[in-house]
Amino acid sequence: EAEVAQSPRYKITEKSQAVAFWCDPISGHATLYWYRQILGQGPELLVQFQDESVVDDSQLPKDRFSAERLKGVDSTLKIQPAELGDSAMYLCASSFGLAGVSYNEQFFGPGTRLTVL
């Protein structure tokens, strides 16, 4: 069964360092999402792509976070510099539907657990 892949699964870094997370969505899924989930809370959308274009990044702290999906397939989320408050689970999800045209279920990857010391 096709799955969303993410790496690394765990990342420990010191504050002010740079970190990067990678996501490979299910083949054929046009829409890709990056979420941040703090323990005990629901996922918070950071950025949404349709193919290689950003559909929504209104909740992305752009002074330190960046995201790209250059070829419309896999995606990278970067934080520079990392802060203590960035410690969280970073989840990637993909869906077949095109934003604004149809809507389908989201398939989530296993996530990257980030700890900032």
Next chain:
Amino acid sequence: GQQVMQIPQYQHVQEGEDFTTYCNSSTTLSNIQWYKQRPGGHPVFLIQLVKSGEVKKQKRLTFQFGEAKKNSSLHITATQTTDVGTYFCAPLRNYQLIWGAGTKLIIKP
């Protein structure tokens, strides 16, 4: 903006007892999805509700969408240890899911 509240935040049940979580909105919803997240896991899609008054069943799980499309519920009959986790309702707004804090189902030992 659209406000969604999910209650209760936690529910402790004995294995075999029923479980219900409610999702309430201040505005009419076009679409609502439900997800389950096991401890240490990632959210997994359960169901999507679109029609007013819709009721869908998946084995011991029953999902309802209110007649006014402002609320939804998930009911689990005779809970089992495999049901442990957090259940999220996620209404759709502008083609994005709005996630609340979920309801955590805990089975008493």
